[in-house]
Amino acid sequence: MATRDSMENLTQQVEDCLRHAEEQYKQSSLQEHYNDNDYTTALQNLEQTYQDICTMAHSANGQQREQLHRMRLQVQQLQNSLILQGTRGGEQF
Template sequence: MTEHSHLQSTVEQIQQIMENAEGQLTESKRNESGNAEEFTNAQMQLEEANMELERMIASATNEQRDQLFRLQQRLQHLQNKMILGI
């Protein structure tokens, strides 16, 4: 079982990573090229966050698992948007 404080801390970190990635996606659309290095770093952080979610889901309670699955779906949707550039 994942401790509540660790869960909340990780969820907050992942949400910050997602906000940064959304910012990079918006900037990339605005400037067409954006900052390629920052964009790539944001994508890598999303992938690392996704792997962390997978680890947490494996040891989470049913209630926690539901919250983590929803977050993971949002994260994966953002990853897809970044790949497609939409």
């Protein structure tokens, strides 16, 4: 079973990552030109967070796995949105 501290730390990491990625998504939708480095970093952070969630799921109990699954879905949804927005803006990922 994953420890309470490790779950809390991962939850905080996910929230921070999602907040940063959502900020990049909003900025890119408002501006024709956006900071490519921050946008790319947001995508990389989302991928790393996704991998961290998957790793944690291996040692989680059933309730924790359900929570991790919801987090994973949020991360994937935002990843997809950023990728689609990037391709619409001429950026290729």
